[in-house]
Amino acid sequence: MAAQETTTFDNTFARDLATESWALYGVGAFIFVLRIYTKLRYSGIRNIDADDIVAIIALGLYTGLIVCMNVIASGGGSNLYEPGADADFTPEDIKERIFGSKIVVVSEQCMLCTIYSLKACVLLFYRRLTKGLTKQKMVKYVAIAVAIGWVCTEIAFFTACRPFYGYWAVPPPNPQCTTLEHYAIVQACFNIPTDLAMLSISIPLVYRLQVPMKQKLLVGALFSMGIFVVVAALLTKIYNLSDVYSTSYMLWYIREASVATYVANLPAIWPLVRHVFPCLRSVSSIKYSGQVKYGDVYGGHSGMMRGTGKQKTGNATVIDAMELDEQALTRYNRGDNGSDKGQDLGVLVHTTVEVTKEREQV
Incomplete structure (x- = not known):
């Protein structure tokens, strides 16, 4: 994860991050609004399901992530910098980096909880989709794995840097307080396998669709978008771990969270899509x-x-x-x-x- 060789983030990077992050966020927020509209229009407010409530929580966390990333990029940096780069820091530089590092801690929690709340949202949807099927057992097993993954990843985060205030210390007491390299590895080990396990639930359901191939491909695309979440998660870790002092992790965090938001909410607007496009009925x-x-x-x-x-x-x-x-x-x-x-x-x-x-x- 990331800082520039200079004492602050490059203005071009901050501008590019703001443009991309708010554009992706706008798409995600729009899809979420369509989800809630679909639920209220066709089911009523009294029939809001658990996955809808979790989706609302996930949107709040996703919003927090986008805000934090922009605050970090437009500020004075954090305690993530190349070794020895702090020799010329002024007291004001250190103060700004301490503040930025505290925002980084918040952003990491927003990112982690966004991803896992969206997993919970999708699994709750799958639970309704597979009601009465023995396939629902698989949903329960994956849900347990997701819960274990979230707990273990949180433990990794809160134990990676000791003492904990080292996360915003300048200079940091050890590299893990700034690069979070070990934490990133633990996160990948639980995040990516659970994404693949969730795909193993949706793809067989689509395979058994008894409809023309064109329509099967359409529904298959809808339920197989989790593949893009896996790809985004892989790319995030590849760019993160290949250069632990690079700022690119911030962009990939935003991309991964955005794709996960789209994937979790799009299936819920299927009734509205079919109403607008009768050919899909x-x-x-x-x-x-x-x-x-x-x-x-x-x-x-x-x-x-x-x-x-x-x-x-x-x-x-x-x-x-x-x-x-x-x-x-x-x-x-x-x-x-x-x-x-x-x-x-x-x-x-x-x-x-x-x-x-x-x-x-x-």
Whole structure:
């Protein structure tokens, strides 16, 4: 991570960072607004889901990251500089760098928590998408891995520099207080594998889509955008670790966080996109052959298993449809919202189950 050889950031770098960061942020904020609009229009404020709430938190953290990066770039630098460059620092230079270093600590937390809150947002969406499918177990396992990754990365951050105030000391007590090289390695070891694990959930679902190839490619592009997050994360670490004193890490932090924001929010505006472009409404279903819990499909009070008192599983054909409820949408558009206003029109699960029930021997 980064500073220039001079005592302050180059004005050109600060200007370029501001232009790129606010442009990328504008796109991310716009997609987020569309997400919330879609939810309120088709489901109502009473049906805000957990992933929507997490998305709001992620946007706040993402905003904090962009602000911090611009404050650092437009200020007097931080305690990240080439060894020996502090020989000519004035007391005012040191004061500015101490302040900048404290902002760096905040920016690192904003970056880490932005990425992991967006992972949580996507996993909560996948949980709804796979409801009733045995594939949901994979979502739970990945969620546990993500939680462990976040905790371990936080531990790495808070233990990489001792004493902790070394993060803003000028000069720093040791290189890890300024380059965060070891922390960056730990972050990559948990961040990238969990991104790949999340892709392993979405890609099989898209593969089972039973629609024309053109439409499958469209939905596949929507759900496979996590690949770009992986690429951005890899490039961030490559540029970071190849030169730990380079300012380029700041640009790559912004790019990685921006791409992750797009990927986490775009699937949630699918109902709105299909409403605006009717040609997309024929994208119908995902056929999944596997096992499904009866309780998940029919509800906890279903009479399907009456008399047994046991939860069983059996072979099932599950049609997991990402489609608008056209009747509910029609009623919405003509003002007759009724109870359908509360439906989540983003992801509807239609399930067909073939049940073979063994008679109990008397």
